[in-house]
Amino acid sequence: MNKIMFTGGGSAGHVTVNLALIPHFVEAGWSVDYIGSENGIEKQLVSSLSNVNYFGISTGKLRRYFDWQNVKDPFKVVKGVFQAYRHIKVLKPNVLFSKGGFVSVPVVLGAWLNKVPVIIHESDITPGLANRISIPFAAKICTTFPETAKHLQTGKTEYVGAVIREELKHGNADKGRAFCRFTENKPVLLIMGGSLGSRRINETVRRALDKLTETFQVVHLCGKGQLDSSIQNDNYRQYEFINEQLPDILEMSDVIISRAGSNSIFEFLYLRKPMLLIPLTKEQSRGDQILNARSFEALGFCEVLYEENLTEETLLNQAAQLYEHRLTYVRKMTDYEQRDALNAVIQLIEQAAKAN
Template identity: 65%
Template sequence: MTTKPASPAHQDAPRHILFTGGGSAGHVTVNTAIIPTMIEQGWKVSYIGSRSGIEKQLISRMSDVDYYGIATGKLRRYIDLENVKDPFRVVKGVYQAFRLIRRLKPDVLFSKGGFVSVPVVLGAWLNRVPVIIHESDLTPGLANRIAGPFAKRICITFAETAAHIKGDKAMHVGPIIRSDLRKGSAYKGIQWCKFTPGKPVLLIMGGSLGSQRINDVIRRNVEELTRTYQIIHICGKGEIDSKLIGTPGYRQYEYIHDELANAVACADVVISRAGSNSIFEFLALRKPMLLIPLSKSASRGDQILNAESFRQAGFCEVLQEEELDDATFLQSLGKVYAGREAIKKQMQQSEQGDSTQQVIALIEQTARVSE
């Protein structure tokens, strides 16, 4: 695109960045890590997501961000009548995104991926708005594979991901860590949960949508687990078990917002899926992990690759979902807890940094070139 001199009116107007991404918290958290800095630097910030997805819930909590919902499709790995309707929703979403972006006139689009991002990337490209994509996993997801040809740059977390991206668009930036997570207080986390100081804390995170299998194995073993640990269980929307409310040393939450940094800070061991954003944050905070990645029958296998990469680095133990039962779970958890100091030592040797400023510099450069 030919660079044109900015008009005086344009020079006085704040730069405008548009974000997209959704479907799960993992497709939003990188955006929420970047947005506060963009606002502090005087950018106008807008967000396009689905009309009722988790991205709307998370972004609505952020002040000074204008949110717009559009029609979206969804990739399902099972037969469903909705699969027939989704292509029409995507086409409608592209039309809605195109009209929105033509009206909003952003300087740049930053896309985290997820099925909602494809119509937005296409709408931006049709409006000649430069696109930057962020890919967290070791191998690109379907949405980012579709959107990739329309992007100027693709930021990657794992260096190995470059081999899966055509051309020279890949830019290895490493993980983006939410700055507020680094400010957590273990003392405040213990106080918030009304736990006993000195007794180990186990944090369970099954992802923003929860995990039925992980929830079930925790609850079947609550009595035994609470002999050793105090438990913070983030179980997902609608997954609170009323029969276990009030169990000593066991706290259930659908999702934790403002107190998440303190909850993570007080944890001695984390049990989690293997979404890239989450596990890099636990690495940055030096939290030993037991990872239970989504199986290939329920995903494209990206979490299995993420978990294996971390296991080889000595940051975690891995328990495949197909092997998950009470005995293997308790054995794997015991192994992580017994080896937690060795795991922390490996984590301290990691050279992973926070790439937020590097990505922000790329955003600024890309927006300038498009003017």
């Protein structure tokens, strides 16, 4: 029996590609294991899958800034390497697929020490710190943007495009409206601050809510612990996070306001949803979302509102402008050539497994 192991976590963006791939290998009869953190979002998302064994390990966050946790976390990473090494030695996967995030580094090292081939997926134009550390130990790096190869300067890159979860292709707008108790008589605005939420976006949206809901029915995915139970508005629905109903919510949405994580924006592109992107600032990240947003803006797929310019007024103005010009964005997205990234990655994994 062929065996595959997955890793990746810390945010939903470091799990979604894995969630797209796992059903194929389960259906093909492969043994599927997943190594993630002991209490991260990846455990929540993966544990609900049948026929997938989940193993939690010790993890330490990889930070670019000073924090006293930086003293402790290297020891957690070393512990995680030993834990991952032991799991991989026992489970003997034919191949490891890593989506990145800080939890992936110990697992990639554990696989390399066990001589298990590693395939890495990089969603953004420039690789994150975890993937930068892991790349020397990988056999292949799959990229979403063609320009990523010039940042890596290695012959191991393979441009595959964006991997889209199969379930997102089958959303039902009527089911989405029923879930949210919305009508067909008013357009729907979906607001997403990423799986961990965004306090700045949440606060601005809620200050602008009365005016926003004059035009839109609003679905707000605000992140864990960021619900506001004091709000009473028939045209507003807020959720910490949505998984099962997300395809239906996306299908019913007319326009979207979102962070600029690569996985999400390519899913919006596939579904031809006009988007206003509010990328994480360079102070909050390495600037990857800014590059993602600029790339999409140059192609005519989105509007961009930088967080330093985010106010109640700019949010309202750009949301109205996005909706007014939505058909222009839809036409641009319709002209985009979609690659079959899912099958391209599956073939690379199968080739690596056979060669092992």
